[in-house]
Amino acid sequence: MKIKGIHHIAIICSDYARSKTFYTETLGLSVIDEHYRAARDSYKLDLRAPDGVQVELFSFPDAPLRPSYPEARGLRHLAFAVEQIGDAIASLQARGVRVEPLRVDEYTGRRFCFFSDPDGLPIELYESPSGSDQDASAL
Known part of the structure; x- marks a missing residue:
C-alpha cells in the first residue's frame, strides 16, 4: 500500500449552523457540497482547504461528548x-x-x-x- 496523502477529516458537531459558520466564515474553508439526510436527521457538509484536503462536517442528534482536555487518547x-x-x-x-x-x-x-x-x-x-x-x- 502507498498512501498518497490525506483526503479528508471528519468532524461531528453539536450545532450544525454554528459550526458551518465557524468553518466557512471564520476559517475560510470553501463549500464543496451539502446534504441533509432525512433518514438520519443529519447534515453532511463537505468543505475544502486551499491545499485540497477536505473536512467533512456532520451533525447527528444527541451525539455523545468526546473529551479533549486533559489530553485524551x-x-x-x-x-x-x-x-x-x-x-x-x-x-x-x-x-x-x-x-x-x-x-x-x-x-x-x-x-x-x-x-x-x-x-x-x-x-x-x-x-x-x-x-x-x-x-x-x-x-
Whole structure:
C-alpha cells in the first residue's frame, strides 16, 4: 500500500449552523457540497482547504461528548498551516475566537498556537513560510 496523502477529516458537531459558520466564515474553508439526510436527521457538509484536503462536517442528534482536555487518547487535534500566524491570530480574535498563547516548536523553531471550534475540538495553527509544509507539528 502507498498512501498518497490525506483526503479528508471528519468532524461531528453539536450545532450544525454554528459550526458551518465557524468553518466557512471564520476559517475560510470553501463549500464543496451539502446534504441533509432525512433518514438520519443529519447534515453532511463537505468543505475544502486551499491545499485540497477536505473536512467533512456532520451533525447527528444527541451525539455523545468526546473529551479533549486533559489530553485524551485518539485524535489529538486538527492543524492548519498558515503563512503569517500573527495575521491568522488577529483574524480569529477579531471574530471573537479565544486563542491560546503563541508557542515555538522546540524541534523546528516554527511558531504555533491552539484554539477551539464551537464544540471544543482543539485546532492548531502552524506557521509555515509556504503555507502548506508537511512538517506540521505532531505535538
